Amino acid sequence: MRDIERLRLVIAAARTGAISEAAREQNTSQPVLSRAIARVETDLGYKLFVREPTGVSLTGEAAAALARMRVIVEDYDALFQPCRHVPLRIGYAWAGLTPALETAVERWRAQHSEYVELLQFDDPIRALANLRIDLAIARKPAHRASGWADYITAPPFAHESRVFAINSAHPLARREALGLDEVCAQMTLVVNSTSGSVPHDLWGHYVGAALQAHNPGTWLEHIAAATDRFGVTSTTTAEFNIHPRVAYISGTDIPRAVIELLTSTPPSSQGRRFLEFADAYVAP
Numbered sequence: 001m002r003d004i005e006r007l008r009l010v011i012a013a014a015r016t017g018a019i020s021e022a023a024r025e026q027n028t029s030q031p032v033l034s035r036a037i038a039r040v041e042t043d044l045g046y047k048l049f050v051r052e053p054t055g056v057s058l059t060g061e062a063a064a065a066l067a068r069m070r071v072i073v074e075d076y077d078a079l080f081q082p083c084r085h086v087p088l089r090i091g092y093a094w095a096g097l098t099p100a101l102e103t104a105v106e107r108w109r110a111q112h113s114e115y116v117e118l119l120q121f122d123d124p125i126r127a128l129a130n131l132r133i134d135l136a137i138a139r140k141p142a143h144r145a146s147g148w149a150d151y152i153t154a155p156p157f158a159h160e161s162r163v164f165a166i167n168s169a170h171p172l173a174r175r176e177a178l179g180l181d182e183v184c185a186q187m188t189l190v191v192n193s194t195s196g197s198v199p200h201d202l203w204g205h206y207v208g209a210a211l212q213a214h215n216p217g218t219w220l221e222h223i224a225a226a227t228d229r230f231g232v233t234s235t236t237t238a239e240f241n242i243h244p245r246v247a248y249i250s251g252t253d254i255p256r257a258v259i260e261l262l263t264s265t266p267p268s269s270q271g272r273r274f275l276e277f278a279d280a281y282v283a284p
Contacts, residue, residue, distance in 0.1 A: 004076050006036040007069045010048065013037060014066050015132045018055035063129045067264040070131055074269045087115040088270045091124035091133035093195035094216050095236040098259060100158045101137065104278040111277075122215040123194050128264055134271035139197035139234055139257040157261050157278070162198070162254040163238050165223055165231040166247050172230075173247040180205040180253050187230040192219045197257050198232045220246060 012022040013033065023033045041047055044065060049056040058066070074086075088108070096118050097105060105116055121127040124136040139160065164183055166173045172183060180202055189210040191200055196219070200210045211229070213219035216237070223229045224245035233241075234257050238248040261278070263271040 001032075001036060004073065006040050007073050009033050009036040010040050011066065011069055011073060011131055013049065013056060014058060014062070014130050016055075017057070017130065021055075058129060064265070066129075066131055067266055070264075070268055071266050078269070086270060087117045088135075088274055089117045089119060089133040090135045090137060091119045091121050091127045092137040093121060093124050094139070094192075094197075095234065095240040096120075096137070098158050098160060098236055101259075101261075101278075104274075104280075108274060108277055121195075125195075125262070128262060131264070131268075134263060134268045135274060136262040138260045138262050156258045158259040160234045160236060160257045160259055162232055162234055162251060162257055164249045164251055164254075165220070165233050165238065166249055167223055167227045167229050168245050168247040169227040170230075173249065175249060177250040177252050180251065183230055187228050188226070190219055190222045190229050190231045192216060192231075197234065202232065203255060216241060 009022065009026055009028070009032075012026050013019060016022045016025060019030050019033055023030045026033065037049060041049075046061050047059050048062040048065065050059055077086075090105070108114070109116060119127070119133060121132075124133065124138070127133050128136045164178055166178075166183070166187070170187065172178060172186065184202060184206040188208075189200070189202065189206050191198065191210045191212055192215065193212040194214045195216075201207070211222055213222050219231060220241055220243050223231050224243055232251070232254060233248075261275060263275065266272075267275070
């Protein structure tokens with residue numbers, strides 16, 4: 001087996017998170033794929049994967065190596081298979097495209113005649129590290145969490161207002177607008193600890209332990225489950241996540257979310273091309 005094919009198999013294992021699924025995708029057997037991984041790991045001198053009951057996960061050293069492997073395979077395909085079309089894959093956690101991103105994607109499709117896949121993940125940053133996507137849509141406060149800087153390859157793409165998500169049975173849910181101090185004094189905060197975009201102290205306004213959810217659906221259900229619960233989210237998230245027991249209320253003093261497009265280092269060819277193309281749509 002050629003080295004380039006081994007790299008292709010390793011990338012498939014990282015993207016799918018399962019040896020069996022990667023083998024099916026690549027039309028090969030699990031033993032062949034496992035041997036290819038072992039050979040690449042031997043050549044590199046370190047492990048790429050940790051075997052788990054539910055599949056495989058990446059080691060700490062794997063992300064950078066896999067990103068470089070993807071570039072090598074893409075360059076090889078561009079040279080020897082120039083007609084091969086690879087979709088642009090954009091991942092998100094809560095809500096998909098903002099108006100600016102939607103415009104950029106539509107014009108990309110029109111000008112390049114290329115398919116764009118929008119994929120939802122509980123943790124799009126992990127999906128990015130696993131090479132399952134080319135770009136991740138990330139909403140973060142201005143003080144980004146450590147580690148995100150490793151993925152940022154473009155300036156903030158846009159800014160977006162945030163709103164309160166409040167249990168609709170609470171008296172505050174009948175208001176048109178609310179302030180952070182008023183809500184924090186009366187209610188219990190629910191945060192998404194996996195992909196949420198707000199700090200657990202709500203910029204110094206919330207004191208106490210926040211209830212933690214691990215994906216958008218659970219976050220919404222936690223708020224709906226008790227009358228004294230609330231969360232903070234983006235306006236786009238509110239538009240796409242309607243719940244009969246949750247009301248979205250404007251906030252008078254909630255900091256806006258910073259929306260960024262993240263990609264791996266080095267980026268995929270599709271990710272790099274789209275970032276260059278979308279630069280014209282970046283918010284001032």
